Amino acid sequence: MVQAFLIKYAEIGIKGKNRYVFEDALVQNIKTAMKRVEGDFAVTKESGRIYVTAKTDYDEEEAVSALQKVFGISGICPVVIVEDTGFEDLAEAVVKYVGETYPDRHKTFKVNARRADKHYPLDSMELNAELGSRILAAYPEMKVDVHNPEISLVVEVRKRIYLYSQVIPGPGGMPVGCGGKAVLLLSGGIDSPVAGYMIAKRGVSIDAVYFHAPPYTSDRAKQKVADLADIISAYTGPINLHVINFTDIQLAIYEKCPHDELTIIMRRYMMRIAEEIAKKCGGMALVTGESIGQVASQTIQSLSVTNAVCTLPVFRPLIAFDKLDIIAVSEKIGTYETSVLPYEDCCTIFVAKHPVTKPVLKSIEKSERHLADVIDDLVAAALETEEVIRIG
Ligand code: ATP
Numbered sequence: 190m191v192q193a194f195l196i197k198y199a200e201i202g203i204k205g206k207n208r209y210v211f212e213d214a215l216v217q218n219i220k221t222a223m224k225r226v227e228g229d230f231a232v233t234k235e236s237g238r239i240y241v242t243a244k245t246d247y248d249e250e251e252a253v254s255a256l257q258k259v260f261g262i263s264g265i266c267p268v269v270i271v272e273d274t275g276f277e278d279l280a281e282a283v284v285k286y287v288g289e290t291y292p293d294r295h296k297t298f299k300v301n302a303r304r305a306d307k308h309y310p311l312d313s314m315e316l317n318a319e320l321g322s323r324i325l326a327a328y329p330e331m332k333v334d335v336h337n338p339e340i341s342l343v344v345e346v347r348k349r350i351y352l353y354s355q356v357i358p359g360p361g362g363m364p365v366g367c368g369g370k371a372v373l374l375l376s377g378g379i380d381s382p383v384a385g386y387m388i389a390k391r392g393v394s395i396d397a398v399y400f401h402a403p404p405y406t407s408d409r410a411k412q413k414v415a416d417l418a419d420i421i422s423a424y425t426g427p428i429n430l431h432v433i434n435f436t437d438i439q440l441a442i443y444e445k446c447p448h449d450e451l452t453i454i455m456r457r458y459m460m461r462i463a464e465e466i467a468k469k470c471g472g473m474a475l476v477t478g479e480s481i482g483q484v485a486s487q488t489i490q491s492l493s494v495t496n497a498v499c500t501l502p503v504f505r506p507l508i509a510f511d512k513l514d515i516i517a518v519s520e521k522i523g524t525y526e527t528s529v530l531p532y533e534d535c536c537t538i539f540v541a542k543h544p545v546t547k548p549v550l551k552s553i554e555k556s557e558r559h560l561a562d563v564i565d566d567l568v569a570a571a572l573e574t575e576e577v578i579r580i581g
């Protein structure tokens with residue numbers, strides 16, 4: 190039975206002072222992730238290593254799957270812990286470990302002993318030689334290869350003795366929280382949840398904002414967005430989902446502005462409001478699921494007219510992705526099935542038949558002047574009535 194996992198993480202670029210910030214964030218995020226797994230786990234940092242130790246029974250597959258969602262982890266090593274009750278017991282445990290871990294033993298191996306506890310009666314070289322010969326005696330079909338073994342069995346002698354030989358790949362990336370916070374514009378579509386996942390992989394934590402337009406969009410549409418936030422929160426950590434009632438703003442735009450410019454003007458107000466939310470929650474950037482050329486509002490011209498209202502940087506992790514590539518990621522992270530549920534979106538309801546694809550900033554600004562009398566109050570009211578849902 191595997192009793193612990195040794196967590197491997199990439200150390201490049203995190204030397205010195207940053208290392209502690211990185212490791213502490215990783216430990217904290219692993220603790221949060223393991224809360225989703227049935228069982229009780231201790232997450233500890235010991236001499237520059239992170240261990241997840243099981244204190245109760247648990248399902249190994251479930252635990253590994255949770256750890257594979259924690260950014261910053263490069264590898265997960267299942268560890269068997271043996272009490273130090275003498276060399277004979279250790280040799281027996283090592284032989285048993287190899288037998289249970291490798292049903293097919295036609296493999297080359299090497300023993301890689303390390304002593305953190307220098308008082309152990311055998312030194313590393315002696316342990317390598319002795320344990321190696323015990324394994325060969327038990328399994329004559331195995332062969333030693335010290336240069337390029339198929340199995341490299343680590344025997345780490347501490348107060349107790351840790352055995353491991355397998356590395357399950359982790360998700361890579363940086364621990365969420367190390368890279369500051371951004372505000373994700375999260376719709377019920379395929380793209381924005383993927384964008385949130387990608388930015389979180391670089392260590393950025395997220396608050397999300399969803400614009401809904403009751404009664405044109407339903408509670409089911411809102412629930413779908415909350416469900417998507419819940420799915421990505423397994424990767425991003427807890428998310429505050431800010432739900433903004435956008436109906437009156439959309440109606441005003443619809444009433445007062447040229448219809449072929451509706452989408453672009455609406456998007457500019459979404460960005461303005463998202464920036465206000467960012468100011469309040471400490472967000473340092475906005476994140477969207479846009480990709481060049483996907484729809485009229487995602488041409489370079491449209492994106493730059495949208496950007497013109499922003500003072501914060503706008504990150505678009507999917508900017509150069511094909512739709513099929515985005516779909517592949519959404520399937521991998523588990524958002525696809527929810528994203529394709531057919532609930533109405535506020536953008537699709539007020540969309541023009543022939544939206545501008547090459548908007549000119551000056552003329553959009555001119556159209557927005559028609560809103561001058563009402564828009565500040567409407568934006569203020571939308572911000573005042575926001576609903577914040579805590580997810581994850
Ligand atoms: P998605 O699949 O993410 O909905 P999309 O291809 O449908 O994207 P648009 O509808 O043009 O594209 O939206 C572009 C981006 O604007 C979205 O990726 C998202 O970041 C943001 N967005 C659109 N609608 C909303 C909304 N109702 N609430 C919050 N953000 C939104």
Ligand code: MG
Pocket residue numbers: 376377378534536
């Ligand atoms: Mg959409």
